[in-house]
Amino acid sequence: MESYGYAAPSSVSEAISTIKASAAAGRMIQVLAGGTDVMVQMKALGHEARTLIDIKKLSETNRLEVGADEIYIGAAVPSALMNEDAQFKALLPGLAEAADLIGSTQIQGRATICGNLCNASPAGDSIPAMIAAGAVCDIATADGRRELPVEDFVVGVGKNALQEGEILLGLKIPTPQANSKDAYLRFTPRTEMDIAVAGVGVSLTVVSGTCTAARVAIGAVAPTALLVADAASALIGTQLDEAALAAAADACRAAASPITDKRGTADYRKTVVGVLCKRAIALAHSRI
Numbered sequence: 001m002e003s004y005g006y007a008a009p010s011s012v013s014e015a016i017s018t019i020k021a022s023a024a025a026g027r028m029i030q031v032l033a034g035g036t037d038v039m040v041q042m043k044a045l046g047h048e049a050r051t052l053i054d055i056k057k058l059s060e061t062n063r064l065e066v067g068a069d070e071i072y073i074g075a076a077v078p079s080a081l082m083n084e085d086a087q088f089k090a091l092l093p094g095l096a097e098a099a100d101l102i103g104s105t106q107i108q109g110r111a112t113i114c115g116n117l118c119n120a121s122p123a124g125d126s127i128p129a130m131i132a133a134g135a136v137c138d139i140a141t142a143d144g145r146r147e148l149p150v151e152d153f154v155v156g157v158g159k160n161a162l163q164e165g166e167i168l169l170g171l172k173i174p175t176p177q178a179n180s181k182d183a184y185l186r187f188t189p190r191t192e193m194d195i196a197v198a199g200v201g202v203s204l205t206v207v208s209g210t211c212t213a214a215r216v217a218i219g220a221v222a223p224t225a226l227l228v229a230d231a232a233s234a235l236i237g238t239q240l241d242e243a244a245l246a247a248a249a250d251a252c253r254a255a256a257s258p259i260t261d262k263r264g265t266a267d268y269r270k271t272v273v274g275v276l277c278k279r280a281i282a283l284a285h286s287r288i
């Protein structure tokens with residue numbers, strides 16, 4: 001029987017070369033961040049022997065930095081740390097709330113939003129909030145680094161755009177200015193520890209009462225979270241009045257292609273995503 005392996009590299013180059021060496025030896029490799037998906041999936045889905053590459057000892061992945069122009073969230077930063085950072089929470093309350101919805105206090109002590117993204121569940125709570133915030137993935141490759149907007153990172157249910165041997169190091173987000181705020185709302189049948197039936201992330205910029213920029217993303221209503229450009233267009237140039245909110249909600253419903261399952265029918269999900277869209281816009285607006 002093949003054995004399990006564990007490596008905790010202390011530099012990105014060591015991590016990449018460990019991955020290369022394991023691949024050359026024909027071993028399965030899996031990156032380990034908080035492990036809240038990995039451990040559950042190893043028990044329930046697949047027991048194949050593998051080498052786990054723990055990224056928690058890399059300095060890059062432990063960065064949580066708020067700069068004047070850019071916020072960096074390292075791939076090993078757990079949700080709980082994001083929510084303990086008052087400056088981060090004040091700038092990106094929607095993304096902080098999305099991270100705070102993941103599981104329980106215990107889960108948030110380990111779970112990372114980058115792990116949430118890499119796991120690529122259609123219902124991953126932090127993904128619409130990251131897309132709304134304009135987050136870009138900082139990816140370590142065999143030859144250096146590459147960047148990819150979060151909206152292009154998830155390519156299917158449980159599938160992401162990382163190539164073999166690549167690691168997501170973290171996320172870069174443009175630092176919101178005083179007249180920009182975000183919000184994330186989801187609906188779950190139970191109040192705690194449940195999977196979203198629908199989720200909406202919104203980021204708005206308002207100047208003298210007029211919306212000058214917007215990003216709207218929906219989750220759990222399609223195979224991947226989606227950036228809904230038509231919803232943003234319905235808001236930009238308006239005073240965020242009821243008609244604009246209704247048009248944005250219509251755009252979210254039109255973009256959704258949900259499934260029917262035990263948590264709700266496709267029609268129900270479409271209705272809910274429209275309602276959440278309006279509420280998330282109103283919430284982000286109220287924060288500016």
Ligand SMILES: Cc1cc2nc3c(=O)[nH]c(=O)nc-3n(C[C@H](O)[C@H](O)[C@H](O)COP(=O)(O)OP(=O)(O)OC[C@H]3O[C@@H](n4cnc5c(N)ncnc54)[C@H](O)[C@@H]3O)c2cc1C
Pocket residue numbers: 030031032033034035036037038039040055075101102103104107110111112113114115116117118119123124125126162166167168169193194195
């Ligand atoms: C009880 C419970 C409740 C939960 N509730 C919610 C919830 O309400 N909402 C929600 O969205 N999720 C929920 N989850 C799912 C889970 O906690 C999240 O998906 C979590 O954010 C994953 O982060 P992690 O750091 O633990 O990732 P890990 O488990 O370490 O990794 C997840 C996947 O991503 C890969 N990966 C991780 N980091 C990287 C990287 N840097 N580069 C490349 N690949 C990487 C791993 O190989 C693995 O395939 C829950 C889980 C549990 C156990």
